[in-house]
Amino acid sequence: MNSDQTIIKIMEGTSSKVGIDFFRSLVKNLAEALDVHGAWVTEYLRDCRRLRALALWLDDNFVEHYEYDISGTPCEPVVEKKCLVHYSENVVELYPHDPDLKSMNAVSYMGVPLTDPDGAVMGHLAILDNKPMPQRPSAEAVFRIFAARAGAELCRIRAERSIVEREEKIALLIDSAMDAIIELNKDLIINRVNRSAVKILGAGAEALCGRQIADWMPKESGSKLSRLTVELRQNKSGRPYLWIPGGLILQNLKGESVPVEASLSHFKVKGESYFSIILRDIREQLIAERKIDTLAHEAEYLKEELEKIQKQGPVLYRSEKMHQVMTAVAQVAPTDSTALICGETGTGKELIARIIHEASKRSASPMIRVNCAAIPSSLIESEFFGHEKGAFTGAINKREGRFQLADRGTIFLDEVGELPLDTQAKLLRVLQEGEFEPVGGSRTVKVDVRVIAATNRDLKKDVAQGKFREDLYYRLDVFPITVPPLRERGEDIILLAEFFLEKYARELGRTMAPLTPECYRYLMDYNWPGNVRELQNVIERAVIMSRNGELRLASLIPVPETLSDSLSNKSESRSDKVVRSVNELKELERKNIIAALERASWKVAGNDGAARILGIPPTTLSSRMKALGITRPHGLR
Numbered sequence: 001m002n003s004d005q006t007i008i009k010i011m012e013g014t015s016s017k018v019g020i021d022f023f024r025s026l027v028k029n030l031a032e033a034l035d036v037h038g039a040w041v042t043e044y045l046r047d048c049r050r051l052r053a054l055a056l057w058l059d060d061n062f063v064e065h066y067e068y069d070i071s072g073t074p075c076e077p078v079v080e081k082k083c084l085v086h087y088s089e090n091v092v093e094l095y096p097h098d099p100d101l102k103s104m105n106a107v108s109y110m111g112v113p114l115t116d117p118d119g120a121v122m123g124h125l126a127i128l129d130n131k132p133m134p135q136r137p138s139a140e141a142v143f144r145i146f147a148a149r150a151g152a153e154l155c156r157i158r159a160e161r162s163i164v165e166r167e168e169k170i171a172l173l174i175d176s177a178m179d180a181i182i183e184l185n186k187d188l189i190i191n192r193v194n195r196s197a198v199k200i201l202g203a204g205a206e207a208l209c210g211r212q213i214a215d216w217m218p219k220e221s222g223s224k225l226s227r228l229t230v231e232l233r234q235n236k237s238g239r240p241y242l243w244i245p246g247g248l249i250l251q252n253l254k255g256e257s258v259p260v261e262a263s264l265s266h267f268k269v270k271g272e273s274y275f276s277i278i279l280r281d282i283r284e285q286l287i288a289e290r291k292i293d294t295l296a297h298e299a300e301y302l303k304e305e306l307e308k309i310q311k312q313g314p315v316l317y318r319s320e321k322m323h324q325v326m327t328a329v330a331q332v333a334p335t336d337s338t339a340l341i342c343g344e345t346g347t348g349k350e351l352i353a354r355i356i357h358e359a360s361k362r363s364a365s366p367m368i369r370v371n372c373a374a375i376p377s378s379l380i381e382s383e384f385f386g387h388e389k390g391a392f393t394g395a396i397n398k399r400e401g402r403f404q405l406a407d408r409g410t411i412f413l414d415e416v417g418e419l420p421l422d423t424q425a426k427l428l429r430v431l432q433e434g435e436f437e438p439v440g441g442s443r444t445v446k447v448d449v450r451v452i453a454a455t456n457r458d459l460k461k462d463v464a465q466g467k468f469r470e471d472l473y474y475r476l477d478v479f480p481i482t483v484p485p486l487r488e489r490g491e492d493i494i495l496l497a498e499f500f501l502e503k504y505a506r507e508l509g510r511t512m513a514p515l516t517p518e519c520y521r522y523l524m525d526y527n528w529p530g531n532v533r534e535l536q537n538v539i540e541r542a543v544i545m546s547r548n549g550e551l552r553l554a555s556l557i558p559v560p561e562t563l564s565d566s567l568s569n570k571s572e573s574r575s576d577k578v579v580r581s582v583n584e585l586k587e588l589e590r591k592n593i594i595a596a597l598e599r600a601s602w603k604v605a606g607n608d609g610a611a612r613i614l615g616i617p618p619t620t621l622s623s624r625m626k627a628l629g630i631t632r633p634h635g636l637r
Helices: 003-014 019-034 075-081 099-103 137-176 195-201 219-234 283-311 320-332 349-358 380-385 421-433 459-464 470-476 490-508 517-525 531-545 561-568 582-599 610-614 618-627
Strands: 038-045 050-058 067-069 085-087 108-115 121-129 180-185 190-193 241-251 257-269 272-281 339-342 367-371 410-414 450-455 479-482
Touching: 019 038, 019 050, 019 121, 019 137, 050 121, 075 085, 075 108, 075 121, 108 137, 121 137, 180 195, 190 195, 195 257, 195 272, 219 241, 219 257, 219 272, 257 283, 320 349, 320 479, 339 349, 349 367, 349 410, 349 450, 380 421, 421 470, 459 470, 490 517, 490 531, 531 610, 582 610, 582 618, 610 618
Parallel strands: 339 450, 339 479, 367 410, 410 450
Antiparallel strands: 038 050, 038 121, 050 067, 085 108, 108 121, 180 190, 180 272, 241 257, 257 272
């Protein structure tokens, strides 16, 4: 068969083929046309210097999954020298370390590289025979022609593969974006959405694509978007994109309104207009901003309250336990040691912290209070350490954190046991090294701050349960101070009650009679779960509700049965002491909480809630209700 006939035969066998089918047809027809034992075309894996067969025809059959290292093979000079290599005979003797040549009964070999337009080797085309293969210029010419054709097909496959990979990367990039991305056609019909868009709208891609974007917006937002697309088409600004002022409102599948920040872009493909809209859900941002405003107002309120506390003068006490507390305060105040104040809610932990600060060498600088339980977890790090402008959505200005504000002063971490574990780790670094980085910043800020922490939780128990870091606990527990509950300060109850009576009588402009023996019995027999704060609230309400200057506590303090019996029995000696078991005290607390809930129509929080009446935080009341098995009666809302 002459060279022309060979070319025609191979062309006929490969003309309608592409890809792997082309390579299989090529090697088969090449082997048959040149009457050789085998033919193969490969792709070169440069990093590992291996050739992977795209198709291998050997002994009238295709061999699958053939791959080999080029070292010590006749293919090595083809790839390394980028030239046609022809061994007419004795190829096994020339390459004794190539085991495949022996198994294929090879005698002769010819190979030619496949190169890309830049001259880099992409692979090679080769034939071998089990008989000598004399040099024939016509055969080599045919061989080069189809090597070029094979190289062109391999280039095409690689380009196609590159396009597919690029499209996959773009698809992954779009799908992994935190913001919603929606592609629209010229009629504002949805062509494509990413995962975030599906999440915001609450509907799958199949339900969204093919529908008008206006179907997912209130009329006002839909009209606004339509006007802006017309503006972008006209391109008066010279830019193919714009920021949508004031954002848009989406309506998800549930009918909920979702406020979003939005930008709009216009582009053309083959003369056809398309739009892409990028949306960011700002619901959490708006909630955070409202919480920040609320916290700002709360800070002002607390400032006023602290000023009131400062006017009250020193802590009032007669009991031995409080004497021990104040002795400890006097010992630690002049130092810079960290103090951990423990005690039930309402025992006056913050007041103890302020006394420590005011008696310290840092008293000229502020004591910054942080209620760790009141700050949203997403804002705690920013509140503690501040943030740089643009650190997150809504960070329109640089802001200093509480630790910076407390520099050279004291920071009071109230309810420190409520901190999330990740914030505990960052707090530990500040305590150990006196430095931190603001959110969104790379600069290190050094501070000189004394830390006083307070908690009503059992931190040792929290450490054992993995809720509080052990290393942070021991860093805070340098000088522990436990403030006793009011029920363990019997001598102080009347002293405090008389102080509060005088205080509120003066503030309300009323003349009040001294406490009566009956008032003493009510005050001394009650368990005071809300401690000093509850006592203060009870006396204030009693002064407000008083008539003719007499303080009436019967309606404000639940009366234990033993006390009720003693009050009705005038002959019983007033010196008798009522001793109660733990279960009796729990039942007394339960009755007291139920009485407060009934007075508040079972409302827990708010100005008219039971927590306000008892003088304890709503979270504490909810916790006690759960512990005591108190549930809202059926039929009440």
